[in-house]
Amino acid sequence: MANAKQQNSAARRAKLEEARRKERARERRNRIITITASVAVVGALAAGAAYLMSAADDKDKAGAQAKSSPVTGERTWDKLTQNHVEKKVDYPMNPPVGGDHNPVWMNCDADVYSKAIPKENAVHSLEHGAVWVTYSSKAKKADLDKLRERVESTPYSLMSPVEDQAEPLMLSAWGKQVTVKDSADSRVEQFFTKYVQGPQTPEPGAACTGGIAQ
Template sequence: MASAKKQDTVAAARRAKLEEARRRERARERRVRLVTIAASVAVIGALVAGAGYLMSAADDKEKAQAEVEAAPVQGERTWDRLSQDHVGTKVSYPMNPPVGGDHNPVWMNCDADVYTEPIPKENAVHSLEHGAVWVTYTKKADPDDVKKLGERVEATPYSLMSPVEDQAAPLVLSAWGKQVTVKSATDARVEQFFTKYVQGPQTPEPGAACTGGVAR
């Protein structure tokens, strides 16, 4: 009889020990779940906050872009209703450098191309029709300005640069129907002109190629 009671006592102790172990395991699992839930909430909160920041930053960038595009470029000249006819002859343009009008059927390569020799104006005008900005300069331009503007062009698809010795000012920026004389490479209007007119709203043929044309 004593032996049976002892066995019952031992069994009861084992069950109690097992139940305690199970209780502790359940408590541990609850803690793990709570930690996991808390971490998930924190991650989701961070993602939501991050997404909100990115959306806000994107909205701010779009708003700034829209403001730049809407603002006039100080000192800019504009020509409207320019011909887009293709011709195989030299053209006498009313402005220099030309910003539009009759032009050669083949465009000048304008995929961030810097030319150190004069280029045919008729081909360059076709590049403007495709949405390029054309930077031109004379020997009177400061070499540092020419270098910096060249670097700007080399970093910008749909732009090109070349000397035009018979233009009136040392540094000129042109787009289709648009032109401005700038004082230096650091003139704020340089960035504004590029931002506004590289593939800008003035472009008669947006998205047309700037490669596969004349290159020299």
Template sequence: MSFDHRTTVDPTRSADRARSRRNRVVAIGLGAVVVAGLLAFGSYTVLEETSSKDSGTDSGTQDAKQAEPTEQGKRGLPAEPVAGEKTWDAAKLTRNHVATDVAYPMEPPVGGDHAQAWLNCDGVVYEKAVRNVNAVHSLEHGAVWVTYNDEAADGDVRKLASRVGSTPYSLMSPYAGQDGAIMLTAWGKQVTVDGADDRRVAQFFAKYVQGAQTPEPGAPCTGGIDG
């Protein structure tokens, strides 16, 4: 009698070993992909940081630099001449306190004798006309007075009211007797503008709100009268 010493192969065990090999291969492949991805991300981050250091800026600094021209422009406004501006000799604008109305040679008035009480001008928008003699006292304290007549566009009036409302030492009121639709007045200074978006509005405010023309700088714009 003879015996076959070859081992009988179990088909189930063979299939298990094959699956195990495939799983190892897949795991090794995925691991390689993850490592490659991490290396690529790390290289990108290093390059970004190096680029930022080389340029000497980050996003916050870049935003600040982009804003610099605007801020510089704002700081430069007071030094710029206001086109079409009229100027009166401050030495000839008397500053006496009077108890009666004053016949001013210009409308709105830019200075001269005035009432003892000033108009509150801490960003106040008056819906009705105000007395000249009280408004002139506010100009003496360094306020800018914005006036308009019926020819001014409603949109311009709203925009100007918003600017005045957020600006200490300014006031606004309707003024039927003036020549221009919109006029800005400070002590000894006056300009007629085309609208609320006219660049001269920003110039005039920057130059004359508590500007060098102010006879009494630092005098209050509150504690006076309302209209």
């Protein structure tokens, strides 16, 4: 009888020990899985952060290159006058990129005008660091839609028709002007990057709101 009881007790202890061994093994596996998953998540986050930093660096470098590189086909005018006048001005270029202008600027806080605006007021906007997108009736609607989207998302820019300009699509800043082929022309991005509140601006930081609107 004693031997049978001892054998049963020994068997129960063995089963209990085996169960405990399996539980410890299961816990070790769970810890390994948890640690491995944590390492994978941390690694993914680190890789993602590194990618984002690299992408940001690439964007900064691209922006710096766009600002330092000349815009192909760009025309430049120096020594432009900045007098405030309340009369029509006979500008030597069309659209005008500087010179005497109206005392009140055209609102240029991502403003799109469907009708022609006074050039004397638009020049004042350029003095404040705005980029002015102009177009004639020869411009394609698809290009105008894309350029409109660009202006509407860019403070210190404005857009309006200038029917008597030489080419369908033109971009102007103070003392700077370029003709572009279409809205996908890479010079559109470069011109905006370089000249919205760019180094050519006579009065950087001056308002683009509080002027006049159409």
